Structures are given as structure tokens and as C-alpha cells.
Amino acid sequence: MAEVPTVAAESPAAASPARRRAIPRELPLLGALIAVCIVFQLLTGLFLSPRNLGNLLTEAAPLGFVAIAAAIMILMGEIDLSLGSVAGLTAAVTAVLMNMDVPWGFAALAGLGVAASIGVIQGIIVVFFGVRSFVVTLAGYLVCFGLQMRILQPNGYVPIPASMLRDISTTRLPSIPTAIAIAAAGLLWLLFRALRSRPGARLSTAATGFVVIALAVFAVWYLGSAKGVPLLTAIVLAITTIVWFILTRTGPGLHLYAIGGDIAAAEESGIRVTLIKSVGFVSTSILAGMAGLALISYTSGADTTTGTGTLLLAGIGAAVVGGVSLLGGRGSVWGALGGALLLAGVGNGLNLLSLTADMVYVVEGLVVISALLLDAQLRRHLGAR
Amino acid sequence: MAAASPPAVLQVSGIEKRFGGVVALNGASLSIAAGKVTALVGDNGAGKSSLVRVISGVFSPDSGTIHVGGKPVAIPNPRAARALGIHTVFQDLALVGCLDVVQNVFLGDEVHARFGGLRMPWLNRGHMEQATREALDRLHVSTLQDLLQPVEVLSGGQRQTIAIARAVRQDARLLILDEPTAALGVKQSRQVFEAVARIRASGTAVLLISHNLREVFAASDYIAVMRLGRVSRIFETATANEEEVVSAIVGANRRSESEMPGSGTARSVEGG
Ligand SMILES: Nc1ncnc2c1ncn2[C@@H]1O[C@H](COP(=O)(O)OP(=O)(O)OP(=O)(O)O)[C@@H](O)[C@H]1O
Numbered sequence A: 001m002a003e004v005p006t007v008a009a010e011s012p013a014a015a016s017p018a019r020r021r022a023i024p025r026e027l028p029l030l031g032a033l034i035a036v037c038i039v040f041q042l043l044t045g046l047f048l049s050p051r052n053l054g055n056l057l058t059e060a061a062p063l064g065f066v067a068i069a070a071a072i073m074i075l076m077g078e079i080d081l082s083l084g085s086v087a088g089l090t091a092a093v094t095a096v097l098m099n100m101d102v103p104w105g106f107a108a109l110a111g112l113g114v115a116a117s118i119g120v121i122q123g124i125i126v127v128f129f130g131v132r133s134f135v136v137t138l139a140g141y142l143v144c145f146g147l148q149m150r151i152l153q154p155n156g157y158v159p160i161p162a163s164m165l166r167d168i169s170t171t172r173l174p175s176i177p178t179a180i181a182i183a184a185a186g187l188l189w190l191l192f193r194a195l196r197s198r199p200g201a202r203l204s205t206a207a208t209g210f211v212v213i214a215l216a217v218f219a220v221w222y223l224g225s226a227k228g229v230p231l232l233t234a235i236v237l238a239i240t241t242i243v244w245f246i247l248t249r250t251g252p253g254l255h256l257y258a259i260g261g262d263i264a265a266a267e268e269s270g271i272r273v274t275l276i277k278s279v280g281f282v283s284t285s286i287l288a289g290m291a292g293l294a295l296i297s298y299t300s301g302a303d304t305t306t307g308t309g310t311l312l313l314a315g316i317g318a319a320v321v322g323g324v325s326l327l328g329g330r331g332s333v334w335g336a337l338g339g340a341l342l343l344a345g346v347g348n349g350l351n352l353l354s355l356t357a358d359m360v361y362v363v364e365g366l367v368v369i370s371a372l373l374l375d376a377q378l379r380r381h382l383g384a385r
Numbered sequence B: 001m002a003a004a005s006p007p008a009v010l011q012v013s014g015i016e017k018r019f020g021g022v023v024a025l026n027g028a029s030l031s032i033a034a035g036k037v038t039a040l041v042g043d044n045g046a047g048k049s050s051l052v053r054v055i056s057g058v059f060s061p062d063s064g065t066i067h068v069g070g071k072p073v074a075i076p077n078p079r080a081a082r083a084l085g086i087h088t089v090f091q092d093l094a095l096v097g098c099l100d101v102v103q104n105v106f107l108g109d110e111v112h113a114r115f116g117g118l119r120m121p122w123l124n125r126g127h128m129e130q131a132t133r134e135a136l137d138r139l140h141v142s143t144l145q146d147l148l149q150p151v152e153v154l155s156g157g158q159r160q161t162i163a164i165a166r167a168v169r170q171d172a173r174l175l176i177l178d179e180p181t182a183a184l185g186v187k188q189s190r191q192v193f194e195a196v197a198r199i200r201a202s203g204t205a206v207l208l209i210s211h212n213l214r215e216v217f218a219a220s221d222y223i224a225v226m227r228l229g230r231v232s233r234i235f236e237t238a239t240a241n242e243e244e245v246v247s248a249i250v251g252a253n254r255r256s257e258s259e260m261p262g263s264g265t266a267r268s269v270e271g272g
């Protein structure tokens, strides 16, 4: 039994290689974002101008919503192909109601209600009848797209009257109050974090926190030299923060990750799988509806192309580029949002270069593929999962 | 034996469970005594894990009754089982690979932050981390330093230890271990059985499933043999010999199966 002490003495050392953290899943995304900024700035000379960045952020909002929704779905081990046409249907319903003199708030709520009920129906079919979400949401996509075209008859286009909803996409936040609010909220949060973290980790927590706050304040100040931070961007960020908090800090959020990671283990652990999945379906449909509202605000109306086209696939692509694993259970909504920013940035940059729309699709597709290839390579070489 | 045996913590009788054409449980009956280790043995596919899953609320049985502490109960889901004090280490461990050690130990039973006695919607990570460390310490686990790594990067034995730590984290009325040492080294297995002995001494009933008869004889008070979806015989470990148990498992002695001395206990449960 002379070997027992040896084993015990070795074990702390043996444990240390395992301590090595896996590389962050968002790392390739960060690299790609920086590369896109540099390349397009060099090619166009105005990609990074405050004015263009403001436009880019506004354009990216609908895709951001869909990317978050797609991320939630993929995290829980499902896929939703109806997100784009749910956005379109929400836009159509809201626009038509607003034209019938329904106040914009009620019209938007009704639109979101339609989106939510589609989520309920799809969720029930998947969760309680066990039909694959791929099939259910593919059918849902067709149904919603059909309804959208029907509602928008006879012209296929319904403009919305002047309203707060229409103004949301053009509203910019005043930079000084915004910067102060961000700094104050950031410092409070930092204080809270620093108090709760271990004494040894306090310094690094504080340092990273200050860098993040400084960057945010700088961004607000920089955008302020044009018109300010788009209100839509602030809304997207707020909703992403809420979703991130729920997913990572609450029981149901953790359970959603568990369901996507290993559904059998989740069931054996007593997780309410059907409830969580149903809520997941409803909330992603509502997020898609929000994308629809952002789209009518941005284009001042709804038409038969609203929400169709590449919105859905770009949303799923954004989530995957942002490190959300198609296997389920791995990734974050911030990554998905970053992925949306990347794809929107590429689209915006190509527009500045006056590349035609057809080629924009091709390049966006190539960006998704290259990001995934890079990701796969990195993981293979660094031995991370 | 029936008269002398301590009070039953759990009694199942006449449990049937079918999966399409496959009959997993065919009228299984078993009574598990407080403060005793009951071993459940049987060939692959005999229905041991299926019975565990019924008792743990993962499967609902097609028919049959379950009594806990003498009262008839339904166990519709694993939460209900936990509420009844039934904690289980499943054969597949029920760990989620992408979650970390702490998240797995508390999965489905998370501790929420409190603010002046009020339950907050967010979780109390610090508390759960502390409790996880304590649960692992009680099992004398020293090879797990980092509780924040996803369990998928851990070895099979480490994962098994985590699953055990999860089940023994709280005081249980009945602890079920479905092949708990299948992936463990000699030293870790011994630690698990030391823990089992401590848990038994505290009055908890233990249901232990194992293919390792040496372990079974060393650790159990009773040995229940499952064959073809039912409990065919029950031995008292002290008076049983290994050969009898093996032949009950493989069903070599057909005649003894039809007589089923052990099923007398089971029948009386059904009757009462
Ligand atoms: N979810 C399921 N679906 C279909 N059949 C199942 C399921 N679970 C168990 N069975 C079947 O029930 C029978 C009993 O399986 P069970 O897992 O209970 O055996 P076991 O005694 O635990 O075997 P082992 O020693 O290999 O773990 C097997 O024939 C198995 O195929």
C-alpha cells in the first residue's frame, strides 16, 4: 500500500491540467468582427464613421431579435424555421390594425399576441405530440407566410401612419444622459460583483469591469458625435440582458440548457421538460414578433417580403457563428447577438461598396461557413470541445 | 423472516411496465427495510433499472401499487420521489455534460438567493458551491478541484462520484444506487461502500444494484433476485451462499423458480 500516498500527493498536480479553461466559444467571432471592421474601413473609408455605425446598429436590430430567438431554440435542442415568417405575420397584423385606426400600442400588442399564439400552437405540437420541431416549424413557416400574404392583400404593401412605433427606428438616445446612466449602472453592478467575489479575484473583476464600462461610455460618446445611440439598439441590448440573466442565473434558464444538453438526464433530474420547452417556444415566437415590429418601424410599413428572405437563415447563422452549438446546450445569447452584428456589418460594408444584393447573399453565406471552419480548426488544435 | 424484519420504508407490488412488445416489469414486488441494505441482482435486462425508474418517478407503471411508509403513493415524476425522500443514482448517472459540477449536483433542486427571507428568482451559486464541496468531502473525493468545469471533461469515475454526491447530499429515506461502482477504481469503490455503511447506520434504507456478487455479499442485508421482470427470490445475506444466488439469477434451477420461496414475502405484501 506504498502507492496510496503517492497517488494522493499527485492528485492536485494531476488536477491542474483539467483546470485549463476551454477557449471561449465567442473567440472566433470577436476576431471576425475586428477583421470586418478593419477590412471595410480600409476599403470604404467610412465604415467606422459614427454615422454609418448608427445606421448599422439600427439595421441589425431585427436580425438581433431573430438571432436571440434562434439561439434560445438551438440551446434547448430544437430548431425554429418559422421565426422569419412569424416576424412577417406580426408586422402585417400590426400594420393592418394601425391602418384601421387602432392605436399603435394595441396594434403592436395584438401582433405580438398572434406571434405568441403561433408559439403556443407549435410548442404544443412539438412537446405534447412529439412531432419534430423541424417539421412543425417548417409547416408553421408556410402557414404564417400564407397568412401574411393574405392579410396584406390587395396591394401586398400596407404603410403605417405616423406614430411612435414608426419613430422608434429613427429615435436616438441623447449621449450625455445615456453615458451617465451606463456608467452609474455599470459601477453599481461592479460594486455588487466585487463585494461578492473572493478577495483574491476582486482586483481582476474590478479591472475588467472598468474596461467594459469605459468601452461602453466611449461607444456612446462616439455615436453621439453623429446622432446618438439608436433607441432600437438600446431595446435589443436590454432584452438580450434580460434573456441572458434568465438563461444563466435562474433555475428555468439552467434547465433550458440542461434540456438541450441531455434531455434524458434532465428528465431523470426532475426538470419540468414540457413546461420549459413550451415557454421556450412561446418566448422565441414573441422575440420573432419583436423583430417584425422593428422591421415595420424601420421600413414604415409591412409588405410580403417583410421577415422573409434571409432573415431566418441569417438569424440561425448568427447564433451559430456566435458559438451556439447546433448540438444544443452550449453557447450564449451574447454570442448570437455578436453574430448578428457580424452578418449585419458584412451586409452594410458590402452595400457601402455598392455590391449588388445578390452578391451580398453569397458573401454572407461565405462568412458563416468561414467562421464555422475557423471555429472547428481552433477547437481541434486547442483540444477544446 | 417476515415477522422479524424491520418496518418497510417502501413496498412495491405487482408492478408491470411494458414498452411496446417488450415486458420490462411483469408483476414485480419488493419490500425495502429501513436501516438495511437490500441488494437487487439479476441478469442484464432482468428489469432492475426499470424498477428503479418506476420507484424514482421516471416511468409511471402500467399497473401495481407503491407504498411509502405504509401509505399508498403515486410517484408521477422525480420531484415527487425526492419529496418522498427517495434519492437515486441512475445507471446512466443523469448528468448533463455541458453543465458544471455544481449545476449538476443541484440540477432540478436549485437553491435560490434570499433577500430578507424573500425568495429571489435567481440562484445562490455560492451556497450551492459550498454544499457541493461538502458533499464531495463527505465521500472523501480529492481529485475534483475545479467545480466549475463541465462534467463532460471529467473521467467516468469522477462523474459517477458526482452522481453519488448528488444523491447523498440530502438525508434520504431511501437511497437507490443503480450500479454505483461500475466505473470506479478500487479505492473509490471502497469509499462508496463506506458511505453506504454510514448511510445505512443512520437509518436510511438502501437499494443497491450491482453485478458484483462479492460487493453484494459484503454490503447487503438482503439480496433480491430479479428475473424476467419480477423479483423471483429474496435471500437473507447472512445465510445465503453465492451458488444459490447465482443459480437464482440465471434461473438454472427451474423447479425452485416455480416454488419461489422468496415470493412468499412478495405475495403477502400484495395481499396486505
Ligand atoms: N425506455 C425503454 N424503452 C424500451 N424498452 C426498455 C426501456 N427501458 C428498458 N427497456 C427494456 O426493459 C427490459 C429491462 O431493462 P432494464 O434496464 O430494466 O434491465 P436491467 O436489469 O437494469 O439490466 P442491466 O443489468 O443491463 O442494467 C429490457 O429488455 C429493456 O430493453
Ligand SMILES: [Mg+2]
Pocket (backbone or CB within 6 Å): B048, B049, B050, B091, B178
Ligand atoms: Mg440496469
